[in-house]
Amino acid sequence: MAKKKIITKKSEQFLEDYLNNCSPTGFESEGQKMWLNYIKPYIDEYFVDTYGSVVGVINPKAKYKVVIEAHADEISWFVHYITKDGFIYLVRNGGSDHQIAPSKRVNIHTKKGMVKAVFGWPAIHTRKAGTEKSPKVENIFLDCGCDSKKEVEKLGIHVGCVVTYEDKFMILNKNFYVGRALDNRVGGFMIAEVARLLKENKVKLPFGLYITNSVQEEVGLRGAQMITESIKPDVAIITDVCHDTNTPMIDKIKEGDTKCGDGPVLTYGPAVQNNLLNLIIDSAEKKKIPFQRNAASRSTGTDTDAFAYSTGGVASALISLPLRYMHTTVESAHKNDVENVIRLIFESLKKIKNNQDFRYLK
Numbered sequence: 001m002a003k004k005k006i007i008t009k010k011s012e013q014f015l016e017d018y019l020n021n022c023s024p025t026g027f028e029s030e031g032q033k034m035w036l037n038y039i040k041p042y043i044d045e046y047f048v049d050t051y052g053s054v055v056g057v058i059n060p061k062a063k064y065k066v067v068i069e070a071h072a073d074e075i076s077w078f079v080h081y082i083t084k085d086g087f088i089y090l091v092r093n094g095g096s097d098h099q100i101a102p103s104k105r106v107n108i109h110t111k112k113g114m115v116k117a118v119f120g121w122p123a124i125h126t127r128k129a130g131t132e133k134s135p136k137v138e139n140i141f142l143d144c145g146c147d148s149k150k151e152v153e154k155l156g157i158h159v160g161c162v163v164t165y166e167d168k169f170m171i172l173n174k175n176f177y178v179g180r181a182l183d184n185r186v187g188g189f190m191i192a193e194v195a196r197l198l199k200e201n202k203v204k205l206p207f208g209l210y211i212t213n214s215v216q217e218e219v220g221l222r223g224a225q226m227i228t229e230s231i232k233p234d235v236a237i238i239t240d241v242c243h244d245t246n247t248p249m250i251d252k253i254k255e256g257d258t259k260c261g262d263g264p265v266l267t268y269g270p271a272v273q274n275n276l277l278n279l280i281i282d283s284a285e286k287k288k289i290p291f292q293r294n295a296a297s298r299s300t301g302t303d304t305d306a307f308a309y310s311t312g313g314v315a316s317a318l319i320s321l322p323l324r325y326m327h328t329t330v331e332s333a334h335k336n337d338v339e340n341v342i343r344l345i346f347e348s349l350k351k352i353k354n355n356q357d358f359r360y361l362k
Helices: 009-020 029-042 149-154 182-200 222-231 274-286 303-308 335-351 355-361
Strands: 045-048 054-058 065-071 076-082 087-093 105-110 113-120 141-143 162-165 170-172 176-179 208-214 235-243 265-268 292-295 315-323 331-334
Touching: 009 029, 009 176, 009 182, 029 045, 029 054, 029 182, 029 208, 054 182, 054 222, 065 182, 065 222, 065 303, 065 335, 076 149, 176 182, 176 335, 182 208, 182 235, 182 315, 182 331, 182 335, 208 222, 222 303, 235 274, 235 303, 235 335, 265 274, 274 315, 274 335, 274 355, 303 315, 315 331, 315 335, 331 335
Parallel strands: 065 208, 065 235, 235 315, 265 292
Antiparallel strands: 045 054, 054 208, 076 087, 076 162, 087 141, 105 113, 105 162, 113 141, 170 176, 176 331, 265 315
């Protein structure tokens, strides 16, 4: 298992299609349909909650419930103001980075279909060194080729339309998956692959497994807060992304020392239940899966917090994928790390063998 490649050509094609599809916070439905269609052969049943979190269930009648979870939404923008000259100003939907916006191509989602636009920016010839302005939410704007507000509105654009970047998936030097929204649809991909491996290897679990793709993480862990009340799990293993701190301009003293290619990152922190963390570490060591460590001084900033502090307390742990250039359109993750996160979740689930283990995890 440890040496054999997990990700197949078919599953890698799904990853590409899934990342290229738009799934902005609050508008995740199309991506969720795609994800559900992929995992259906590997689950016994599924359900979808009011706001669109999707849960595939294996062994649904079991007494104990284990969640493996990722979040499905990506950062985006909302149309906020349209000038009389037809330029469009925005507000964030999630943690969108204003500094990368100028010259980016975008899609404006309307009821009439997708409308193309670009983030405009004054040409370098018109700016003076020392006095030129930096990109800010207040001064970046969209140009959709219109001369008036009326012309913009005729395209179907109005305040509240969501805006996503157009950038597509690619593979860099045969080693890195690159694209927008690896944070955290690559997590949805990884938990789907765990479901596939369980099915293909005919693994019989002594608990119910709830493969959960939550919405609205980027605006405060909201999807996880809702879905944990529906599932009421005993154990939750969350996967999200963390920073590769070995690229330029990052302070390791502040951010820690984690690197793409060196394996999944396991977090220590108040929301992480120590017995579950030790079980995951033991799985990694016994199966020789490389891993790294990180510490969260207060919250993890991930759906782990939402699960841990819900329904009287859920034994929770976080397995993170190192990522370069988070919240840009060129987020980059090493293929080996993606495979090893999948392996580590798979092996950790197999290590929970009976009811005694659940007493141990409490």
